[in-house]
Amino acid sequence: MLVQRSAAADLIVVGAHRRRSHLGLRLGRVAPTLLHHADCPVAVVPLAARSCETPRLTS
DSSP states (O other): OHHHHGGGOSOEEEEEBOOOOTTSSBOOSHHHHHHHHOSSOEEEEEOOTTTTSOOOOOO
């Protein structure tokens, strides 16, 4: 669906997990597919280490 929608988009931004690897960022299945098949530019942005966690509320 994202590849189809890329025809009408100016830019697609997707995230990548920042894990230590000899290849750099680890990409899932979505980012490489978009990089190869999208009709617009694709930006792959590394996620921050704590970005997926729920914020803690303090009182």
